[in-house]
Amino acid sequence: MPVRLTLVCAAMITLCAGSVALAAAPATALNYEFFKAKVQPIFLEKRAGHARCVVCHGGANNALHLAPLPPGGQWSEDDTKNNFAAVSGLVNRADPANSRLLIHPLAPEAGGDMFHSGGRQFASKDDPDWKILSQFAGVN
Numbered sequence: 056m057p058v059r060l061t062l063v064c065a066a067m068i069t070l071c072a073g074s075v076a077l078a079a080a081p082a083t084a085l086n087y088e089f090f091k092a093k094v095q096p097i098f099l100e101k102r103a104g105h106a107r108c109v110v111c112h113g114g115a116n117n118a119l120h121l122a123p124l125p126p127g128g129q130w131s132e133d134d135t136k137n138n139f140a141a142v143s144g145l146v147n148r149a150d151p152a153n154s155r156l157l158i159h160p161l162a163p164e165a166g167g168d169m170f171h172s173g174g175r176q177f178a179s180k181d182d183p184d185w186k187i188l189s190q191f192a193g194v195n
């Protein structure tokens with residue numbers, strides 16, 4: 056009996072230690088250069104039947120607060136850094152697939168949430184731009 060109890064205790068300690076190690080593992084850092092080259096341009100794209108993301112999210116007081124687009128249509132490096140910070144805040148590092156960045160603009164029938172006043176920017180997870188966002192978030 057004591058040997059069995061010792062084995063059970065040892066197994067529980069090992070299991071708990073493994074859980075602590077998993078919980079303490081640092082989240083993968085989001086890639087600024089990838090954001091700048093691939094993600095940020097998505098917010099400027101005109102999608103059929105929709106306004107560009109920057110129209111509603113540029114300078115707005117909502118969850119995705121992008122820098123207003125200056126005349127000439129190019130964000131500065133400081134604007135890009137601010138946009139990166141804003142977008143990074145919508146990434147769930149513990150569960151990237153459930154990031155607001157991914158589910159909010161996705162159609163509900165494809166796994167998105169029910170509300171996005173800008174419409175469903177992505178009809179499915181097969182959309183190339185949605186795939187870029189998911190790669191940034193760490194899903195792929």
